[in-house]
Amino acid sequence: MQNKNIILGITGGIAAYKSAELTRLLRIQNAKVRIIMTQHAQEFITPLTMQTLSGNTVYTKMFDQSLEANLEHIELARWADAIVIAPTTANFIAKLTYGIADDLLSTVCLATTAPIAIVPAMNKEMWNSTITQKNIVTLKERGMLIFGPTCGKQACGEVGLGRMLEPQQILELIPSIFSTKIFSGKKIIITAGPTREPIDPIRYISNYSSGKMGYALAEAAQEAGANVILISGSTNLATPTKVNRINTQTAEDMYQAVMREISGCDIFIATAAVADYRPKNISPQKIKKNTTTVALELQPTPDILAEIASFKNGPIIIGFAAETENLLENARKKLIDKNLDIIIANQVGYNLCFDSDENSVVIFSKNNKLIELPRMQKTKLARQIMRIISSLQGFEKNNSPKHHTMESFRQALK
Helix, strand or coil, X not given: CCCCEEXXXXXXXXXXXXXXXXXXHHHHCCCEEEEEECCCXXXXXXXXXXXXHHCCCXXXXXXXXXXXXXXXXXXXXXXXXXXXXXXXXXXXXXXXXXXXXXXHHXXXXXXXXXXXXXXXXXXXXXXXXXXXXXXXXHHHHCCCEECCCEEEECCCCCEXXXXXXXXXXXXXXXXXHCCCCCCCCCEEEEEECECCEEEECCEEXXXXXXXXXXXXXXXXXXXXXXXXXXXXXXXXXCCCCCCEEEECCCHXXXXXXXXXXXXXXXXXXXXXXXXXXXXXXXXCCCCCCCCCCCCCCEEECCCHHHHHHXXXXXXXXEEEEEECCCHHXXXXXXXXXXCCCEEEEEECECCECCCCCEEEEEEEECCCCEEEEEEXXXXXXXXXXXXXXXXXXXXXXXXXXXXXXXXXXXXXXX
């Protein structure tokens, strides 16, 4: 749940009081939570309560004059990593089924590409009604997740199926929204962040890479079921859950770490901004400012990608090309020169990409097959990249891989 963008939708049922505790639990798990409440939800719990617990503005209106652009349904739809609607009434289930968009929550659900999970809460007769059950089947067929309901005493005093799950139960189910298992059993190594090449004990040569793209890919690969090893340069980022992180400083450090871990690797993804050169001589003491100029003699660093590409029956190799000009031409040259299977290219520069939470990329292979992904949050971008890699290998959900070797993978790229 760490750093996941969760929209919690609240519809008009007595179980709305449980949404307050769910919000608190999500925040404890370091999720970022934004609340959308329907008009009827506000009859059961106040926006002020939910704003206090979420730490964010609560959205209640389709058109709010106090908001700058009045296009909150689009902004929220793009922001969300997932939408959880708890409680979900029979009425709102029907809206989702038939694509009705007559309030902010239903409009955001229609506009988003993020996964949606609903947590039904209603009288047992409403839940068991033929139309509600048909609607649930339809939503499942469209890929929506249904959490609950459970059996228990209801607000009307009756006992039966239709009671909303408890907040802790919902919290335990939410991670399943992101779990695909498409890389189950695969070993994926990802390099991320900048390297630092020392000049003297307090100075070094480095670059502006934040490591955010590599860390997002590590998280996405772990969600996809892979055994992920993240070999990281110096960053201030938190390690994604269940990811094995190895810290490095220099290009040589990163090279040695990769060589130690590469055995048995299925996919190698190189997002790290590795220095091409390092000082030939490192001063043992701080270099004093006693001359107008200082000359540094540089020598090449180890070429990690070229080394791995030279392996016979080695892993699938995916490189990144951060370019300030001639994006496609330079990336294609790197793809060929380093004998990569796929390259992912993105434009960089001042105030562009580096240290940003968003990115846009172009993905292509040696046969020039292009896939363009528009600017979006790096966490979302990472999940799309993993799905693209999976589809090129022929992985399908709940099925065995069609392609098991590098050669068959490369054939899939054609």
